[in-house]
Amino acid sequence: MPEILVTGGAGFIGVNFVRHWLTARPGDRVVVLDALTYAGNRESLAGLDEDRLEFVHGDIRDGDLVSRLVRERAIRTIVHFAAESHVDRSILGPDAFIETNIVGTHELLKVARACWLTDHPGPHRFHHVSTDEVYGSLEPSDPAFREDTPYAPNSPYAASKAASDHLVRAYHHTYGLDVTTSNCSNNYGPFQFPEKLIPLVLMNMLAGKPLPIYGDGSNVRDWLYVEDHCRGIALIIEKGESGRVYNIGGLNEQRNIDLVRTLCGVVDARFQRDPSLAALHPACPAAKGGRCDSLITFVKDRPGHDRRYAIDAGRIEKELGFRPRESFQSGLAKTVDWYLGHQEWCRRIADGRYREWIERQYASAGRPA
Ligand code: NAD
Ligand code: DAU
Numbered sequence: 001m002p003e004i005l006v007t008g009g010a011g012f013i014g015v016n017f018v019r020h021w022l023t024a025r026p027g028d029r030v031v032v033l034d035a036l037t038y039a040g041n042r043e044s045l046a047g048l049d050e051d052r053l054e055f056v057h058g059d060i061r062d063g064d065l066v067s068r069l070v071r072e073r074a075i076r077t078i079v080h081f082a083a084e085s086h087v088d089r090s091i092l093g094p095d096a097f098i099e100t101n102i103v104g105t106h107e108l109l110k111v112a113r114a115c116w117l118t119d120h121p122g123p124h125r126f127h128h129v130s131t132d133e134v135y136g137s138l139e140p141s142d143p144a145f146r147e148d149t150p151y152a153p154n155s156p157y158a159a160s161k162a163a164s165d166h167l168v169r170a171y172h173h174t175y176g177l178d179v180t181t182s183n184c185s186n187n188y189g190p191f192q193f194p195e196k197l198i199p200l201v202l203m204n205m206l207a208g209k210p211l212p213i214y215g216d217g218s219n220v221r222d223w224l225y226v227e228d229h230c231r232g233i234a235l236i237i238e239k240g241e242s243g244r245v246y247n248i249g250g251l252n253e254q255r256n257i258d259l260v261r262t263l264c265g266v267v268d269a270r271f272q273r274d275p276s277l278a279a280l281h282p283a284c285p286a287a288k289g290g291r292c293d294s295l296i297t298f299v300k301d302r303p304g305h306d307r308r309y310a311i312d313a314g315r316i317e318k319e320l321g322f323r324p325r326e327s328f329q330s331g332l333a334k335t336v337d338w339y340l341g342h343q344e345w346c347r348r349i350a351d352g353r354y355r356e357w358i359e360r361q362y363a364s365a366g367r368p369a
Contacts, residue, residue: 001052003029005075007060007108008082010040012192013129013226017079018045020230022052031073033066034082035059039193041349060104066111076116076124077237080108083161086195087133090157091303101160102167109171117175127237128168128181132222132247133158135183137306140220144310145183147245154304165245172243180240182233184248185311188331189226190338194349197221201260202339203346205267205292208283215301217257220308224250225326225334235320246320249311252328257296262328264292266336277340 004021008014009032018030031054034040045055054073058065060082069075082104084090084097109126116124135145136152153159171177188198201211232248240246254262271277271286278287285294316322326334339346 001027001029002077003031003073003075004077004079005031005033005069005073007033007078007080008040010034010036010042010044010055011081011085012039012196013187013229014081015041015044015191016189016226017081017230017233018053019048020227021234022048024234028052029054031056031069031075033058033060033069037084039085041191041345043345043348044191061099061107063107063111066108067115070111070115071119076122077127078108078112078125079127079129079233079237080105081129083129084157086193087155087157088195088302090155090160094156094160097156097160101157102163105164106167109167109177113171113175113177117177124178125237125242126168126171126177126179127233127240128165128179129233130165130181130183131158131161132183132185132249132309132311133306134162134165135309138308138310140308142308142310144249144312145247146312147183147247147315154306158306169243169245178242180236180242181245182236182248183245183311184229184232185222185224185250185309187224187226187229189335190342191345192226194346197256197259198263198335199339199346201263202267202336205264205286205295206281206284206340208285209295210297211260211264211292211295212297212299213257213260214299214305217260217298218255218307219305220253220255220310221259222249222309222311223252223254223259223328223331224248224324225331228324228326231325232316232320232322235322236316239320241319246316247311247313248316248322249313250324250328251311251313252324253308253310254328260296261293263332263336264296266332267292270336270340280343 009018029052033056090097135149151162153162172179192199194203268286
């Protein structure tokens with residue numbers, strides 16, 4: 001059975017990718033390597049076919065461990081998701097971002113080079129999952145990011161991802177490693193850790209807590225349903241040209257304030273349709289017939305907050321025939337339903353590492369707890 005190694009496979013997009021891959025390729029096995037930081041959850045992989053999924057608890061910076069895995073399992077494909085991924089955390093403490101995103105990516109590349117080019121030459125692929133944030137910030141009338149847009153990362157997170165992109169590129173050009181890179185816009189959907197905008201405001205709505213909007217809420221992001229992203233990555237692994245970069249986007253630019261108001265409307269309607277939700281979430285304004293958008297609170301802006309991201313996804317559409325399938329309405333509805341149906345998952349996360357750390361940070365940054 002062919003095996004692929006998925007780094008960061010217990011995080012938000014990694015979990016969705018593992019689920020997608022196991023369903024789409026019934027003949028394959030997946031090895032997940034994940035350090036289980038605050039953002040990784042072993043239980044997010046629960047219920048999957050144990051015969052086709054192996055979980056290894058470890059760090060991508062541990063070159064010996066990665067090398068052993070690649071050799072013993074005869075891995076020929078690595079899909080690299082593992083990262084520190086939250087911009088606010090990178091502003092508060094950049095060190096972990098340098099370690100995992102730059103040093104960790106380099107460890108993986110060194111192992112891939114030694115195993116695939118020197119010791120056991122043969123077909124292989126290293127797919128690097130990156131972000132549109134490496135391109136910097138757009139003004140409202142600027143054209144969308146293309147693959148040849150110059151890099152201009154603004155946060156420590158974006159700079160660390162940019163550095164890792166350059167290392168991946170260099171290993172292709174210098175050593176001939178078979179690599180592909182995808183730079184994607186904002187993802188949303190099941191299993192996202194509730195420090196990112198959509199799950200954060202969703203959980204706060206249900207708890208009747210303020211919905212913190214940074215600045216005036218006019219910053220723009222392009223939102224893609226996570227399963228579409230996973231499908232795009234799978235397509236690149238299968239058909240993408242070696243050494244090539246592909247932008248992936250949702251064709252769905254939204255101002256933060258509009259997105260949050262839309263999400264409030266989805267939750268209000270959900271409570272109206274299903275009166276049993278009121279007993280489960282009594283603090284939610286919608287439980288008493290009120291409106292969730294009454295919780296919107298404008299707070300101090302994120303330092304260096306990028307104004308707008310937008311993706312020109314022409315290359316992946318033309319060359320690989322990729323387009324997102326999920327509409328924003330259907331994707332948001334699925335996401336709300338998933339979080340409502342997985343309150344136990346949310347509670348376990350929110351009651352532990354998430355609440356303590358993030359609320360302390362928000363409080364010291366002058367944001368409502
Ligand atoms: P996440 O923070 O939810 O998950 C990251 C995972 O990596 C966690 O399971 C964590 O335990 C693991 N990890 C962290 N450090 C590790 C280490 N040193 N060794 C092994 N595992 C480690 O992140 P995500 O949102 O799923 O993002 C996945 C990837 O996609 C990242 O590379 C990110 O830059 C990129 N990306 C994310 C988005 C988005 O909107 N979330 C958009 C574009 C690109
Ligand atoms: O663009 C891709 C990137 O999208 C990924 O590379 C990152 O890993 C991912 O975290 C995401 O980065 P953002 O900074 O755009 O995502 P976040 O959910 O943190 O914020 C989305 C927007 O909402 C952003 O403009 C900041 C704003 N925001 C965020 C939070 C957490 C708020 O207004 N209030 C909040 O409480």
